[in-house]
């Protein structure tokens with residue numbers, strides 16, 4: 001395989017819920033070290049697309065490939081083991097456990113498995129990366145909202161994902177936290193990570209993404225740099241239509 005072959009490819013990816021086509025024949029590629037924004041109005045199919053990639057949902061038809069190998073038929077656990085990790089819109093952590101224990105769980109159960117002292121050291125490294133090492137021994141239930149999001153990100157990173165899926169990771173942050181959150185994702189970008197970012201915060205999309213895919217009513221309506229897609233009349237219409245609704 002060529003070195004510049006895409007890490008992740010979707011071809012004709014489709015998900016139907018009964019009569020509703022939530023994701024309709026979507027095609028896109030994500031290259032290694034690329035940060036791709038998946039954007040579109042509410043209900044356009046972004047989370048469903050992430051769910052297809054992470055294996056939470058099976059595609060009705062179409063192909064999803066990781067480095068050329070189809071993964072659409074695999075369970076979420078198998079896909080995580082192959083290196084696709086995600087954060088959730090609603091943070092999912094074990095509140096009675098410490099910050100370090102939660103992050104260690106990512107190191108133990110993820111794509112690149114580590115045990116014992118190696119798992120601890122790696123979990124601490126991820127906590128340093130997200131700026132939370134000083135709270136390693138706090139219980140998750142004691143943390144502020146943005147800090148719980150940092151823990152979830154550290155846990156996701158602890159598995160050394162080949163592709164990181166961030167599902168509205170910046171949602172619900174206040175303006176100060178938002179600046180910190182964008183800076184944190186920029187650090188991941190500078191480390192050369194491959195990321196798909198589902199996000200409504202357009203400042204984040206503009207400053208973090210190499211490329212965007214825009215969805216509307218389940219269909220891809222545009223693809224290009226943030227500047228290109230955000231000035232595309234069809235994209236503007238899709239967003240304005242959403243506001244009117």
Ligand SMILES: Nc1ncnc2c1ncn2[C@@H]1O[C@H](COP(=O)(O)OP(=O)(O)OP(=O)(O)O)[C@@H](O)[C@H]1O
Nearest residue numbers: 017020021022040041042043044045046047048049
């Ligand atoms: N499990 C499900 N069963 C039935 N319909 C669903 C299910 N999940 C999503 N949908 C529908 O699929 C469509 C796409 O939803 P999806 O959550 O993927 O959109 P989205 O772009 O992520 O929206 P938002 O920005 O509001 O999170 C919506 O019409 C939604 O109601």
